[in-house]
Amino acid sequence: MKHLGFNIKKEFHRAGALCLLMALVGAVGVSDAAAQRAVPAEFQGRWVPSKASCDSPVAVVIAADRLTLINGKDTQAWSEIEMAGPGFFAPDYRGIMAVLLTEVSGHQPVTASFNVGEKKGVAQVEFAPVMPGKAPAQKAYNAHISKLNLAKRFPLDKVPLKKCAGAAAAR
Secondary structure, eight states: OEETTEEHHHHHHHHHHHHHHHHHHHHHHHHHHHHHHSOOGGGOEEEEETTSOTTOSEEEEEETTEEEEEETTEEEEEOOEEEOOGGGSOTTOOSSOEEEEESTTTTOOEEEEESGGGOTTEEEEEEOOOOOOOSHHHHHHHHHHHHHOHHHHOTTBTOOEEEEOGGGGGO
C-alpha cells in the first residue's frame, strides 16, 4: 500500500520494531534501576568527619539498603534510598564520583556523594534546604524539610567524611 509517497505497510513494520526495541530497552532499564537500589559494598560502612576519630558520636552509617545520620543518641534513618544513575551527571562525565539519594519518590532530604572531588574514599552528605515558594507542593516540601531540621540536629552538611574500617564501621 502506497499513500502520499510512503509505504504504509513498511511504516507499520518499522513502528512495530521500534516499539519492540523500546520495550526491550525499558525492561533492561527496569532491571538496571533495581540493581541501582543497593549501595555498593565500597560505600557501605561508618563515615565520620575527616578530622574526627572513628569513635566520633557524629557519623553517617550506610548499609546496602539504608542511610542513617547519627549525633550521639539522635538518629535519623532512611530505607528508601537509591544510587543515582548515569543521568545524574553530565553526559560526558567519566569520573569516579557516585551519588546516593534518600526519599527518591519524595523530597530527597539527604544526598550522599562518594569520591567527592574525584578523591577516592572521600564522601559528604548534603541536606536539602528550605526553598522559597508559595505553591502547595513547595509548602509541603518546606514543611517536611523544616520538620526534619537536619542541619541543626546533625553537624554533617557538606563536611568531608572518611570511612572507618573494621569494628568501628559496625556501630
